[in-house]
Amino acid sequence: MKAPSTALLRTFSPLWQTQATPWTARSCVQRLPQQQPQCANFSTTRSNMARKGRGGEKRDMRISESSMLAQSRHPSFRTKKRLEKNPENQRSANLPIPSIALIRYHLQHPLTPRPLRFSRNRSLRHWTIHRAWRLYQSQLHTARERELERQYNSMASACEALRLIDNHGLTAEERGQLGADGEPGKEMGRLFRIAMRKDGVWDGVPIEYARIQTETPPREGFNEGWTR
Template identity: 35%
Template structure:
């Protein structure tokens, strides 16, 4: 895999004014406070500097890196799609096999439930929790939730 490093950084240039303008009741007032001045300048003033001009070599390098990154993202997306398709096909085959072997279990497995996932449980994530298992966990109807 190619190693890419950051070539271009975002560049913003703000003009250094001593006073900022604050719109109040459709009239313009000057602010004296330096904190307010700084906040207004950072939040509402658009960049004044023109965009950076690249040489042909830099532009070509940027395009190559961008294309390589897009290809990398596409490959990762296709791998994930293949993995999900394999999982789906395995689930489908397992359901067909369960239907052939035991109709009662198949109907119980395919039965629609009112709730798909307990709301009071931890949200599923890709990283493990700090506390692996809550041994005294109970639903709201069973007792106190910890």
């Protein structure tokens, strides 16, 4: 078996990851320590407020909150002093993240097959076979639907014939042609009404199936002591 592809491994493995900082920003970061640090403030408002005695120098809470949020989220802000003071923090920093460890395990597992990369001819063969199978399944589905529709139409026509005949099997037109005496009365459609009865439908079926089958259980369980 061939080794799994390293295409996905490059996405998650830190060994394959490149630096996220663009080359322009990296050059600026490298030059920063060489430059002379700025001593004067960009704004004199805070110093003027401090001299006038109006509550001292004000702090920019937006900058402090954003910096604190970045320090809490970014793993590079875990300083060595903080890790050395508390051994539990050091152990938690060394532990891998479960989600990333699971992804790496499945990507680097020896039994993981390589991703399917079909050539043009192989992809064409695969598509042809799949399309032929789908057409065959569609033909079976259409034939099954037509057979059920034929049965339904035959039952509907039989019920309509029973509704129009009397006890002797004659319709109103046939009775007029034969010169039958009297009105059919209740005898007309009697066989249809008998066929539509639902008496004794559940005689040969267990009582458990008398209730409509649902995905959830009923509020009241089945009464095992039930008798007819």
